[in-house]
Amino acid sequence: MSFVELPNAPHYVLANATLPAITVEGYSAAASEGLLCTDLVIADGKIESVLPPGTAPAALPRADLREGMVWPCFVDMHTHLDKGHIWERRRNPDGSFMGALENVSADRAANWSTDDVRARMEFSLKTAYAHGTKLIRTHLDSIPPQHRISFEVFAELREAWKDRIALQAVALLPLEQVLDANVFGDIVAVTRTHGGLLGGATRILPDFEKILETLFKAAADNGLDIDLHVDETEDREVLTLKTIAETKLRLGFQGAVTVGHCCSLARQDEDLARRTIDLVAEAGISVVSLPMCNMYLQDRHAGRTPRWRGVTLFHELAAAGVPTAVSSDNTRDPFYAYGDLDPVEVFREAVRILHLDHPLDEAARVVTTTPADILGRRDIGRIKPGLPADLVLFSARRWSEFLSRPQADRIVVRNGMGIDRRLPDYRDLDPVLDR
Template identity: 60%
Template sequence: MTKGFAALPAASRYVLSNATLPQATVADPNGEDAGEGLIRADIVIADGMIEALRPAGSVAELPAFDMDRGQVWPTFVDMHTHLDKGHILPRAHNPDGTFPGALASVELDRDENWSAADVRARMDFALRTAYAHGTSLIRTHIDSVPPQFPISWPVFAEMRDKWAGKVELQGVGLTPIDRYLDDAFAKHLVETVIEHGGVLGGVTYMIPELRAGLKRLFFEASEHGLDIDLHVDETADPDARSLRAIAETAIEVGYEGQVVVGHCCSLARQEEDEADRTMDFVAKAGIAVVSLPMCNMYLQDRHRGRTPRWRGVTLLHEMRARGIPVAVASDNTRDPFYAYGDLDAVEVFREAVRILQLDHPLDSAPHVVTTTPADVLRRPDIGRITIGGKADLVLFRARSWAELLSRPQSDRIVLRGGVAIDGTLPDYRELDFLFER
């Protein structure tokens, strides 16, 4: 495999020879052990599907693309994003980089600018970016406070239909937990989520109404067969313990759907005994956890002129040891909650490995952006290399973990149905018209 990647064979049946695969992403591992959770194999592709995995270098009868031991991954799953907020930073700066600053800036921009045309343009830009990077499944939270959600949800549905088969989209209604106690609002939100095939969600706080709001949320989800996805304890305050309340409520009501909780930052600030008890409840309740390392590193423990003292992430190692499904995701992109990011799952994975110390060994780390989020989002057909599955793959020149994680991998090739897509990223200038005011 030469620098810049030679052209893939034009044949409908060909082989990616001498490839290195993360074993954690392979449904039926069949290859030579390359150490550190990597295997080497030939990948036979026929009519856009993965026909077989053979020993590396053994398939000589087919047109070949020599990977020269470069890595091959499945396409990625980004299970916690905010496509409705993305790319507003040029007109909605965070004055001090803090969480309160982000809240205030987004609220003002939402009230003034989030028309259907505005949300549509930014969502489509974000999806083109994620697609070019190699992501095939995204869950996005959608600000669901009046009067915004009657505008944003139809745009979400439009984008989901437009991108079907390229980037599968799931939507979550994001609203403060106490809003579920407003009967008229709750009815309207639930109807909107059902109409657009979404998931119920919210933001939990340590407020007197927390338990009542959670019970109403779980009731509505149970009544309508909906899953739940929550923003939880995104703060350094160790007294923020709504995660425990969520787990206890799920157990108490016997909820049978999937619960996802994101952030859970305060757990890392609590005494170990308290955190252990909470994680035991989370495991018992069958709750999945997604950490957002880049955004939380940006927001948490930020004080002007003072170096941050902690990383802002939750206890993923301890959770995984309890059998709790854990993942990482992009979260916000170029908005007041996170000024950077590009919906690139490779960047998310690379930074998560560093921030959360998912390495030494790295053998199971690929789960966090592939198989685990795919399973949690009820799409086990995505995010894994499966014989008989679609040849939706990402090809890297990097051979080892050190090579993969040391560079941005901007020369990757993304295959969809065995065919290389145009990986050109959209130009930020395309959005300039949104910021002319």
């Protein structure tokens, strides 16, 4: 039984709703802890108006939320749909980063056919949709010939899901292949054909600056943006984030550049970290933190308690004007054994791990407005008259209530109507995993 029943009408009111003010446009009022009390008027699948509580037309059908929260649908801007849900088939026995690399590589070589990738990606999309996600960017392992298989599956699913979840894809390639003209040229061509982005995982490599320059020039020549995995290590000597910012500035690259992880930044001395952050801000680079996966992988040593949380300097980056967001990253694969592509879980854990609280006034932006802006979709992740009524309703009224429970009784509304929130059964994956 839902905590509230939605009116069965095209024109209705969500009365006495509590909205995160940072997600609201076209309405202004005094907020408490960044929360607004409003009446939301829904008409023909769109948000018609945001009004002071108790002022919506009395003649309209209504659902009284009794101050329950209403959020816009979520944005999950860094995921790995192609890797998801292989844990039962290929585990990571020691939970290490190298163990993750080795076991994903082995599973990819043995199993990642078109049918296998499609089944696992679609399972992930069903899960994300049920949780209230509207926009996902996924990285796709692009080691030939896998790039052609995975991008073709992605294109098929992007079309099939276009009215439910907007999808973007990044070619995640081994960066040393950038200097192999034939291999890199084919990856770029496939990425361009499917409207993707160029990416990869940076680390200290011979000719790293040449690799970066070649990558940036290829992106510029083909009208592609860039999204990189950066400094996903506790090694304080790894400083590729700084080099990326310097390269973007030197080349005058006009496309969007996003970087994920940036873990080693938190291991640098204060002066070096500040110089790097200033460069990132000057270069207009966006940063996404993956707090659950980073805390799982970083500083993991057998028989030793971890000494740090594995995450980047999130507050310092945000204070410098760098667009910052959080996201799911991996789901039930060797890089992260857990997770369910649920932005509520990601947000809740990010608040704890990154100390996004005290105050929480603007915290909701990290899974809504900011990642939507980074991904170039200002029509998603916000509540605004004229936008589709794509909303997530919660019985929780205040932050303490919201963050203390998993919000499993939430109601997801798409185009003004509640959806079937039943999650797919893990048994649905047995036919591919049992192989």
